Amino acid sequence: MYPYRQLFDFTQDIFLSMGCPPEDAKLATEVLLEADLRGVDSHGVARLSGYVRLWEAGRINVKPKLTIVHETPSTATVDGDSGLGLVIAPKAMDIAIQKAHQVGTGWVSVRNSNHFGIAGYHAMEALAKDMIGWAMTNASPLVAPTYSTDRMLGTNPIAVAIPTKNQPAFVADLATAAAANGKLEILQRKEKKAPIGWIQTAEGQRTTNAHELKEGGALLPLGSDRTHGSHKGYALASIVDILSAVLSGANYGPWVPPFVSFLSPPDDPVGKGIGHFLGAMRVDAFRPADEFKEHMDNWITTFRNAKVKKGEKAVLIPGDPERETTQKRLKKGIPLLPPVEKDLEMLGKKFGVTF
Amino acid sequence: MYPYRQLFDFTQDIFLSMGCPPEDAKLATEVLLEADLRGVDSHGVARLSGYVRLWEAGRINVKPKLTIVHETPSTATVDGDSGLGLVIAPKAMDIAIQKAHQVGTGWVSVRNSNHFGIAGYHAMEALAKDMIGWAMTNASPLVAPTYSTDRMLGTNPIAVAIPTKNQPAFVADLATAAAANGKLEILQRKEKKAPIGWIQTAEGQRTTNAHELKEGGALLPLGSDRTHGSHKGYALASIVDILSAVLSGANYGPWVPPFVSFLSPPDDPVGKGIGHFLGAMRVDAFRPADEFKEHMDNWITTFRNAKVKKGEKAVLIPGDPERETTQKRLKKGIPLLPPVEKDLEMLGKKFGVTF
Numbered sequence: 001m002y003p004y005r006q007l008f009d010f011t012q013d014i015f016l017s018m019g020c021p022p023e024d025a026k027l028a029t030e031v032l033l034e035a036d037l038r039g040v041d042s043h044g045v046a047r048l049s050g051y052v053r054l055w056e057a058g059r060i061n062v063k064p065k066l067t068i069v070h071e072t073p074s075t076a077t078v079d080g081d082s083g084l085g086l087v088i089a090p091k092a093m094d095i096a097i098q099k100a101h102q103v104g105t106g107w108v109s110v111r112n113s114n115h116f117g118i119a120g121y122h123a124m125e126a127l128a129k130d131m132i133g134w135a136m137t138n139a140s141p142l143v144a145p146t147y148s149t150d151r152m153l154g155t156n157p158i159a160v161a162i163p164t165k166n167q168p169a170f171v172a173d174l175a176t177a178a179a180a181n182g183k184l185e186i187l188q189r190k191e192k193k194a195p196i197g198w199i200q201t202a203e204g205q206r207t208t209n210a211h212e213l214k215e216g217g218a219l220l221p222l223g224s225d226r227t228h229g230s231h232k233g234y235a236l237a238s239i240v241d242i243l244s245a246v247l248s249g250a251n252y253g254p255w256v257p258p259f260v261s262f263l264s265p266p267d268d269p270v271g272k273g274i275g276h277f278l279g280a281m282r283v284d285a286f287r288p289a290d291e292f293k294e295h296m297d298n299w300i301t302t303f304r305n306a307k308v309k310k311g312e313k314a315v316l317i318p319g320d321p322e323r324e325t326t327q328k329r330l331k332k333g334i335p336l337l338p339p340v341e342k343d344l345e346m347l348g349k350k351f352g353v354t355f
Numbered sequence: 356m357y358p359y360r361q362l363f364d365f366t367q368d369i370f371l372s373m374g375c376p377p378e379d380a381k382l383a384t385e386v387l388l389e390a391d392l393r394g395v396d397s398h399g400v401a402r403l404s405g406y407v408r409l410w411e412a413g414r415i416n417v418k419p420k421l422t423i424v425h426e427t428p429s430t431a432t433v434d435g436d437s438g439l440g441l442v443i444a445p446k447a448m449d450i451a452i453q454k455a456h457q458v459g460t461g462w463v464s465v466r467n468s469n470h471f472g473i474a475g476y477h478a479m480e481a482l483a484k485d486m487i488g489w490a491m492t493n494a495s496p497l498v499a500p501t502y503s504t505d506r507m508l509g510t511n512p513i514a515v516a517i518p519t520k521n522q523p524a525f526v527a528d529l530a531t532a533a534a535a536n537g538k539l540e541i542l543q544r545k546e547k548k549a550p551i552g553w554i555q556t557a558e559g560q561r562t563t564n565a566h567e568l569k570e571g572g573a574l575l576p577l578g579s580d581r582t583h584g585s586h587k588g589y590a591l592a593s594i595v596d597i598l599s600a601v602l603s604g605a606n607y608g609p610w611v612p613p614f615v616s617f618l619s620p621p622d623d624p625v626g627k628g629i630g631h632f633l634g635a636m637r638v639d640a641f642r643p644a645d646e647f648k649e650h651m652d653n654w655i656t657t658f659r660n661a662k663v664k665k666g667e668k669a670v671l672i673p674g675d676p677e678r679e680t681t682q683k684r685l686k687k688g689i690p691l692l693p694p695v696e697k698d699l700e701m702l703g704k705k706f707g708v709t710f
Binding site (some may be wrong): 070071072073074075076077103104105107109132144145146147148149150152158160162170172174175176178179195197198203204222223224227228229231232233234235236238239241242243246247248249252253254270271281282283285286287291292295296298299302303306307308309310312313314315316318 | 425426427428429430432458459460462464487499500501502503504505507513515517525527529530531533534550552553558559577578579582583584586587588589590591593594596597598601602603604607608609625626636637638640641642646647650651653654657658661662663664665667668669670671673
């Protein structure tokens with residue numbers, strides 16, 4: 001178990017060593033480690049060396065100059081100048097929040113960025129302002145559309161965070177694939193089988209082989225197959241792709257650059273970098289904030305008290321499991337798998353930072 | 356097969372006979388029949404007698420005075436005065452579009468409304484203005500949250516319509532349940548079994564009984580079970596419920612009044628009527644419209660040309676099947692099931708309108 005503070009200082013030192021300005025290094029660390037706190041282990045420090053390798057490959061600019069290339073009172077398009085998504089996305093979200101302050105809502109589409117950690121972090125930025133936060137991003141293509149064998153879409157998450165009064169906030173953060181790649185990676189490490197409905201073979205057949213992506217297979221959209229609504233998951237992933245990238249001028253669909261540095265980005269890009277879409281809606285642009293938040297408390301209490309199926313413990317509210325994990329990990333520390341520990345040790349050596 | 360024109364005139368006459376002002380009767384008819392054209396047979400004329408019965412029960416005001424009860428430059432909250440959702444929603448969408456013209460985007464939350472037909476109609480209203488359209492609504496509770504046996508949410512659809520240049524528009528319109536209730540009704544009529552993953556029994560067990568809802572069962576969220584992401588479908592349905600109703604001051608969750616007139620609305624309402632959420636985003640609030648639309652054409656062509664799985668005909672773009680059905684039905688007419696024909700004949704007799 002690693003204390004949050006220890007991982008924070010280490011990660012921040014790595015970003016500083018890469019040349020990030022101090023305030024950016026701190027912000028990137030906060031965003032990255034939010035994944036570890038919330039239990040989304042695939043998106044946290046486990047990815048730190050991935051970001052470093054992208055930087056070494058010249059694909060990340062550690063001193064980006066974020067620019068607004070287009071705007072209206074309620075919208076902006078931001079160019080992230082190849083910066084870390086971990087830094088660009090929070091700054092873009094700030095713009096959305098400022099616009100919401102002024103005209104009720106603010107919506108920012110971002111191009112020329114890189115992976116931004118967990119979507120939930122960015123959506124939650126709105127909560128303290130009594131705003132509903134939205135965050136989406138596209139990502140390297142791993143998911144096949146319904147009826148297809150080609151990997152055309154990322155696991156393209158949608159996060160929506162909604163403020164409350166006394167209850168904890170409603171925080172939904174969902175990959176639009178049946179299962180995120182991180183879950184597959186866990187099965188791979190444990191040499192376990194994947195459930196039918198998560199992946200398909202290169203020919204589009206059902207499989208339980210958790211390693212199938214390496215054989216040309218693909219992740220399946222939320223819904224898994226046509227009968228169970230995979231066309232809906234495919235549509236949702238597409239909406240995320242379009243709002244994040246076609247709207248901003250980033251790469252979309254199969255053109256999204258891969259996160260892993262050993263795969264080169266397509267040499268016929270249709271845009272710049274990857275894209276995000278961020279939004280903030282002032283609650284009191286619709287209804288007095290206190291009234292809304294009281295009803296949210298009622299909504300949450302009502303759903304929490306819904307009848308539980310035999311064999312299950314409780315009906316959960318989106319955000320419940322992640323909040324519990326955060327509380328536990330802040331107290332007891334963050335567990336790291338041995339390969340991640342090794343990875344961080346090597347990073348530490350490379351930059352002369354103690355892990 | 357019934358010519359569109361015939362069903363249009365008949366439906367319009369019924370709305371006129373109920374006392375709707377001529378322009379409202381025409382609008383309601385157009386919205387309702389869009390469902391029949393697009394092949395969403397459960398939401399079209401098959402529901403006309405349902406709307407009539409709600410009106411007879413005093414739950415629909417045919418001369419509503421729509422009011423904006425709260426607004427900012429990019430938002431509005433609308434009270435639908437118990438009007439037909441078929442009329443209130445398009446008018447609320449007009450407000451969203453006007454606001455988008457002025458400040459880039461417009462977002463309208465609607466309370467005190469009734470069912471609004473298919474969400475896709477309202478989202479598509481934005482297309483001709485080079486805007487991205489959004490439409491959501493909550494609905495009578497039929498869906499159980501993950502781990503619960505209680506029906507807490509409607510099939511709460513999300514529709515997003517995105518303009519293009521030469522390609523047909525991208526139109527996603529999806530219920531956030533694994534399968535919409537209309538699909539179950541078809542199986543019920545044919546005395547067929549439902550696939551595992553669409554419904555559960557009153558105790559929360561898997562079942563193939565298409566009649567299970569009558570026995571206290573519930574529809575399942577998109578994803579079907581926890582392993583396949585039903586918590587994501589549950590979260591999406593919840594977001595729709597909150598944006599449509601907690602934000603506007605309509606009834607939410609288990610308080611949403613039932614569409615069928617023989618069931619009374621809860622006697623402890625938490626708001627007024629049912630709620631919708633409508634949005635319009637000017638494409639050129641982010642990027643020159645032509646540039647965006649050219650890339651949308653490229654997006655669509657790329658996905659349409661993705662490799663097809665053996666045994667399937669084509670990779671579809673959201674909106675493809677509905678557009679094909681519309682073209683066919685405008686030419687060859689709209690098929691009606693015998694019980695629907697009877698229903699319309701009875702309606703015709705009641706109002707002295709020839710069917």
